[in-house]
Amino acid sequence: MQANTTKAPAAIRVDLAAIFVSLELSRSKWLVTSLSPGGGERMSRHLVSGGDIPGLLDHFAELQRKVEVRTGQRFRVISIQEAGLDGFWIHRVLEREGIESYVVDPASIATSRRRRRAKTDRIDGEALVRALLAYNRGEPRVCAMLRVPTPEEEDRRRLVRERKALTNERIRHVNRIKGLLFSQGVSGYEPLKGDRRKCLDALITGDGRPLPPALMAQISRELDRIELLIQQIKDVEEARDALLVAADEPTPALLLSLKGIGPEFAAVLWSEG
Structure with missing residues (x-):
């Protein structure tokens, strides 16, 4: 019985102080996975066309509006994305729009060694949100966030x-x-x-x-x-x-x-x- 109980997914803290968002980026589409205050443990997913920054910002604004209706408060958005072929331009756009953004080394996110882990955008998006939550709580050795260089340094x-x-x-x-x-x-x-x-x-x-x-x-x-x-x-x-x-x-x-x-x-x- 003890072995069976360890397979249940860990509960997510629901007393959130922000809207936590992960971005799974590809050339054709961006998968946005979010966890919002007042929504319990359920994560929502939304597809945005690849490169559609206005569409992404509109979705963030819609998330903030829904949370404000549900809780009566306005929360900031905290975003995370894996370092990859897209470079750092999306991170710079988000920071310019007042969104707290992180770029993570994908190899630093801990995964289960006991069983083979499926590889899908949905699961990866949830894992990024969980890592962002743990990082925001100050848990050590959760993941390695990159120091994003300036355009001149890059x-x-x-x-x-x-x-x-x-x-x-x-x-x-x-x-x-x-x-x-x-x-x-x-x-x-x-x-x-x-x-x-x-x-x-x-x-x-x-x-x-x-x-x-x-x-x-x-x-x-x-x-x-x-x-x-x-x-x-x-x-x-x-x-x-x-x-x-x-x-x-x-x-x-x-x-x-x-x-x-x-x-x-x-x-x-x-x-x-």
Whole structure:
């Protein structure tokens, strides 16, 4: 009997001081799950078209109106959403409209280990509301709320992240060229060297033939992409170095003065950390 009673869902505190709302965001629709004062433990759900901020704000106003009719008081709205592809623009809009908003790390929300948990927008929305309630009560280690960067801080990160993406893309093209040549018995070719074109013309297959024309053309196009990436990485690094020099705060200069820390690592620590 004791084992059976533990499966019952925990009761929700109904003496709420606000309207607690979670947002499950997707490209086509936003699921709004809310728990309002005077409504007991029942959560309501409402769909808003993806990107429809006026529709979302109208729904919040309607929730406040219904609660005011039911309780005779006007309550503020507290919102929570998971960090994801939508970034932080929705959070900034809500805060500008006077709504208390939080962005949570989805991996930090505790889930049951005893049984497999279903994955649906409805259940996720309820879990977010429960986490927001517990966080608002001051319970420790409930979830990890993100510190939302300013638009300037967010834009400052792009140079470091773009360089990483360009470097990964360059590695993919280098590996593709080496794989194509290895299939012909050729090894030791380095596509990043300055004489890459000259060395390519001199390559001989493992069975003593010149490289086939179609393969030569394919590798030449891969080298075109690599050379473009090399130039783009150089441009990004120049912009990164200029940003570190022109920074208004002393952190970048202090990091660069440390032995063993170069411009890239200093930029990562400053912009991301």
